[in-house]
Amino acid sequence: MRWFKIWLIFLICLPVFVSAHSFKIVGIQGAPLRFYDENQQLVGIDVDVIDTIMKKLEVSYEIEIVASSTRLKHLWQDPNVDMILTYSYKTERAQYLDYPEQSHVTLSWNFFLLKENLGKFDFDTFDDFKGLKIGATQGFSYTKAFWEAADSGVFTLDMVVKNELNMNKLLHGRFDTYANSRIDTLFQARQGGYLDKITFLQKPLKEKQYFNTFVKVSDYPYIESIKRRYDIELQKMRKEGVLQVIYDKYLGNQESYK
Numbered sequence: 001m002r003w004f005k006i007w008l009i010f011l012i013c014l015p016v017f018v019s020a021h022s023f024k025i026v027g028i029q030g031a032p033l034r035f036y037d038e039n040q041q042l043v044g045i046d047v048d049v050i051d052t053i054m055k056k057l058e059v060s061y062e063i064e065i066v067a068s069s070t071r072l073k074h075l076w077q078d079p080n081v082d083m084i085l086t087y088s089y090k091t092e093r094a095q096y097l098d099y100p101e102q103s104h105v106t107l108s109w110n111f112f113l114l115k116e117n118l119g120k121f122d123f124d125t126f127d128d129f130k131g132l133k134i135g136a137t138q139g140f141s142y143t144k145a146f147w148e149a150a151d152s153g154v155f156t157l158d159m160v161v162k163n164e165l166n167m168n169k170l171l172h173g174r175f176d177t178y179a180n181s182r183i184d185t186l187f188q189a190r191q192g193g194y195l196d197k198i199t200f201l202q203k204p205l206k207e208k209q210y211f212n213t214f215v216k217v218s219d220y221p222y223i224e225s226i227k228r229r230y231d232i233e234l235q236k237m238r239k240e241g242v243l244q245v246i247y248d249k250y251l252g253n254q255e256s257y258k
Contacts, residue, residue, distance in 0.1 A: 023061040023220055025050060025212075026075050027085030032187035032250040033105070034065065034085065045183075046085050048246045049104050050212070053233045057226060079219040086210045097213035098227060102234040104243070105183075108207030109142075110200040112170060112185055113177045121176070123201040129155040135170065135178030137163040142179060143206055171197065179205045186251040195252050 027034050027046065034044040042063060054061045063085075066072055075081045076096035086105065087093055111123055122128055126149035133156045136142065140163070150157050158175045160166055166178045167185070171194060182200060189195040214227055237243045 021060075021220065023054065023059050023082050023226070024080060025061055025063045025083040025085060026066055026072060026081050027063065028067075028069060028072055029065045032183055034063075045105065045246055045250055046212070048249070049234070049237070049243070050085075052237060052242060052246075053230055056233045057229050059226060076215060077217055078215065079217045081215050082218040082220045082223060084213045084215060087213050088208045088210050093213070096216055098216055099211050099213055100227065100231050100234070102231045102238075103209035103211050104234055105210045106207055107210055108182050108204035109179045110182045110185075110202075110204050111177045111179050112167075112198055112200045114170065114173070115197060115199045117176065118199055123203050126154050129177075131155065132177065133158050133175040135160065135166040135175045137161070137166065146179075146205065167198075177201070183247075183251060190250070190252050 029035055032044055033046045034042065037043050042065065047063065050061065050063065066075070072084065075084065076093070084097060087097065087099075088107075089099060113121075121132060126145060129149070134150070135158050136150075138159055138161050149155065158169065160169070163180070166180065167188070169175055170178060182204070185198075185200075186195065189198055212230075214223065220226070
């Protein structure tokens, strides 16, 4: 009888233990996806996406920011971690992480130019840049085709050693265009007050989808259900325009969510 009472107490208390287990999410700081604002509050595109979905699922969660990609990689095999933020697909990662069907962000590199020059040239192939001066950063890979076009003299390169110098050169008309991360550039332009002066060519130089991934060894209760419901809610956010609202919040209304 005594053991029966103990077992009964355990069963009664079990839901409390389950509900008290916060869903642990980990990522690396990097605006505009994850960063601390002037009030030291964690904000960003990733943070808003996660908060929207977890509230719909009624799941208590916490987000931890770690200092390095090496540290993040070690957490792929930590059962106390449930989700790793914003990874592209790689076979090595897929051994330890489950990818959802829905990507929440496409990170692309686009060619930026002054709005006043929009319509003067476009980008379908590199031949469209014939005779132009293009900004580029030493050590950046861009694409093989980009360097081949530069080496064959299709366009002239204006090289810098620090990538942040390119925007200043563009704003002062030192070259015609340069390729950079679209969301990073738009976020910086909004923060810097020059978003109304620049735009980008629609065809990207390169792009890749990114996902919020689930840790396979996670011991979180009902995580399989959360994985399924995560995809459903993210798809709803896309269809209902909620993702676009989040993008507009951090990037202005130039960014069209894919």
